[in-house]
Amino acid sequence: MTSVVDALADLYALVYAEPPYLEGTAQVARFRTGLPDEAARPGFRLVLAWEGEELIGAAYGWTMAAGTWWSRAKDEPPAEVRDRDKFAVLEWIVHPRHRSRGVGAELMRRLLQGRQESWATLASDPRSRANGIYRRNGWIVAGHSELPWGPSMELLVRDLRIAEEARAGTPRPDQRR
Template structure:
């Protein structure tokens, strides 16, 4: 049975190794093909991301093994992705946004609803008006986002990767 839990930044240390291992496994797959340098960058950057305002991490475990995770933080009104080509609609630009930074599920545990539940728990009750994320258009996840109402609001190019679609989703404030 899969168990879900929300972790705050101060409880990240206890799962940092397992989260890094899951990241390495997922991003070793095509089309990402990430290696040790990218995994090291992820691990080194995670504490800084966890220190950002509004940080939330949701994890999924089965038999005491981490099988999925999703996390993000608040992107303040007036800000947008740093390497974006252009700006989002004014209503998005001028609102707080929840930036989904990672959404990963162990390959052997996909197609069981774990990813959908991670995202639901990550976004439910957020005070921001919008969620946003960067999605590699070559991946299956891009189609999943489209089916779930995410829409393109721009493009971004990182120096170390492919162009990314910048997506948005309107959030309903709820408890």
């Protein structure tokens, strides 16, 4: 597990050194030391993308229980989101040389596939390139949060039931004739 943690921390450092994040050694150290606790959370799932021996992408998250929401949220989500289990996506990172090749899309597909939760949620910096990718892929703003160490974040959600039906080719009830 140590080699995976090292590879994840190295990839995290590379991705989050870029604008708009501009994170440094303190943030990378916090990420590295927090990984074991995160991996112990209920419903934890980690997916990795490798090219040979090089980690080129990763995504992970865990179950956020019904009735809970982001701890630093400024506002409550809709009741249909709050009152159901959610899958909280904590990281979704792709090596800069491997972007725009489908690596990130495949990571997110594998991360969310077959989840039992009704919704997925994540916090996204609205200044980031990733934020636009989320929105183009059906994520919608459900709130905002304030971080003492960083920018205001958008709290996004995605209905996993609709996403699963789309993958299976099953029309939603409102699309059936």
